[in-house]
Amino acid sequence: MTELRSKWIGDRAFYRRMLAVMLPVLIQNVITNFVSLLDNIMVGQVGTEAMSGVAIVNQLLFVFNLCIFGGLSGPGIFTAQFFGRGDDDGVRHTVRLKWYIALAAVALFGAALALFGEPLISLFLHEGEADIDLAATLSFGQSYLWVMLAGLLPFAVMQVYGSTLRECGETLLPMKAGVAAILINLTLNYVLIFGKLGFPALGVVGAAIATVIARVAECAIVVIWAHCHADRHRYIRGLYRSPNVPTKLLKRVAFKGVPLLLNEVLWSAGMTLLNQCYSVRGVEVVSAVNISSTIWNLFFCALFATGTTIAIMIGQRLGAGELEAAIDEDRKLIAFAVTLSAVTAALMAIFAPLIPNLYNTEPEVKALATRFLWICAVLMPFNALTNSCYFTLRSGGKTAITFLFDSGFIWAVCAPTALALVHGTKLPILWVFAVVQSLELIKVAIGLTLLRRRSWVNNLVENLY
Numbered sequence: 001m002t003e004l005r006s007k008w009i010g011d012r013a014f015y016r017r018m019l020a021v022m023l024p025v026l027i028q029n030v031i032t033n034f035v036s037l038l039d040n041i042m043v044g045q046v047g048t049e050a051m052s053g054v055a056i057v058n059q060l061l062f063v064f065n066l067c068i069f070g071g072l073s074g075p076g077i078f079t080a081q082f083f084g085r086g087d088d089d090g091v092r093h094t095v096r097l098k099w100y101i102a103l104a105a106v107a108l109f110g111a112a113l114a115l116f117g118e119p120l121i122s123l124f125l126h127e128g129e130a131d132i133d134l135a136a137t138l139s140f141g142q143s144y145l146w147v148m149l150a151g152l153l154p155f156a157v158m159q160v161y162g163s164t165l166r167e168c169g170e171t172l173l174p175m176k177a178g179v180a181a182i183l184i185n186l187t188l189n190y191v192l193i194f195g196k197l198g199f200p201a202l203g204v205v206g207a208a209i210a211t212v213i214a215r216v217a218e219c220a221i222v223v224i225w226a227h228c229h230a231d232r233h234r235y236i237r238g239l240y241r242s243p244n245v246p247t248k249l250l251k252r253v254a255f256k257g258v259p260l261l262l263n264e265v266l267w268s269a270g271m272t273l274l275n276q277c278y279s280v281r282g283v284e285v286v287s288a289v290n291i292s293s294t295i296w297n298l299f300f301c302a303l304f305a306t307g308t309t310i311a312i313m314i315g316q317r318l319g320a321g322e323l324e325a326a327i328d329e330d331r332k333l334i335a336f337a338v339t340l341s342a343v344t345a346a347l348m349a350i351f352a353p354l355i356p357n358l359y360n361t362e363p364e365v366k367a368l369a370t371r372f373l374w375i376c377a378v379l380m381p382f383n384a385l386t387n388s389c390y391f392t393l394r395s396g397g398k399t400a401i402t403f404l405f406d407s408g409f410i411w412a413v414c415a416p417t418a419l420a421l422v423h424g425t426k427l428p429i430l431w432v433f434a435v436v437q438s439l440e441l442i443k444v445a446i447g448l449t450l451l452r453r454r455s456w457v458n459n460l461v462e463n464l465y
Helices: 004-009 014-044 048-085 090-122 134-167 172-194 205-230 247-279 283-319 323-351 361-394 400-425 427-438 438-451
Strands: none
Touching: 004 323, 014 048, 014 172, 014 205, 014 283, 014 323, 048 090, 048 134, 048 205, 048 247, 048 283, 048 400, 090 134, 090 247, 090 361, 134 172, 134 205, 134 283, 172 205, 247 283, 247 400, 247 427, 283 323, 283 361, 323 361, 361 400, 361 427, 361 438, 400 427, 400 438
């Protein structure tokens, strides 16, 4: 019994280190997603059409957000390992790479959304059983999108700095900046959506303006703080004296990072395709998916925080050459993640019937959202396990495998299944959703097999320049 406990459960020092990394990430994400829920509810008060239009645009922006996340994750693997090794020059090189990736993503997605926003939104608009105005939904979506384009650059810059700070052990500052941005966003949402304090009621445009202002504020806080604390984060000094990145490092990061970038782009595009498949059964399904995904994201914060913790802690262990310690800590972190997710799933199942009632939408939309959430709650511990496997493999540089494990699975298994069920059968949307979500069980078996092989136990930063 003692041996079993020591294998799966860490000591107090281990959990103190884990919580020091995890809690700031968790708090920031809980607050962010809670305010996102409130934001969603506020927009929902304008009407189902407004909520659906905003939800569709946010689904498109979700692809951009994950492109930034995936693009920066490649250099981020090396950032964590360089920091664990005490190599400030290595961190500087990876930050420069992050800049190039972020600016390219902003230019590419900004142009694509500006030129093709209307046809992309229209892909999600289909008649259903509920009486919803498709033209009004499109108009709301277009208005929201044009304002949100202004927030792409500050979001990308914030991710360059925020991800680097977290990978180098500074998790509190991004959390504080995130909380400040959230408060700004929430306040301005109330003022601009509903026309309070003498401002006009701008509806979805007001929600977009509030989000952009909050992103600019968050970016400014993080950037200014980082440069004012260069004595603590030495890699900031000389960061912009040269734009160069060593060729050997560039090739290694490209080899490891390109699969991550492609993974996030294709995974988010795959998720967007799944939601588009669901939308074929009516705009009311778009609204129900929007409500359930917003609530799911709030409860998923625990899983995201544990995944980020795995990436940082295991990455630093591997970079320091402590390979056995990395294996031991990873096993304990995964056990903690699955246990935490079981508790979180129970809470989500309890609150699932209550939260949709806060929305000003049709009863069938609320009922459908509740049932979607119950399905997600049942599968959450399995999501926690596959999420932990993903971040473990990524921390050791097995990015080609994570590409196949994540986006490859979406496109090879989930998307064809959803397309076949939606277009080839008359199966109710609830059963379609349940079948597609249950495919996660296949990923569990694949993920555990990959972890047991230990091919992810690698030090990636030796002799790079």
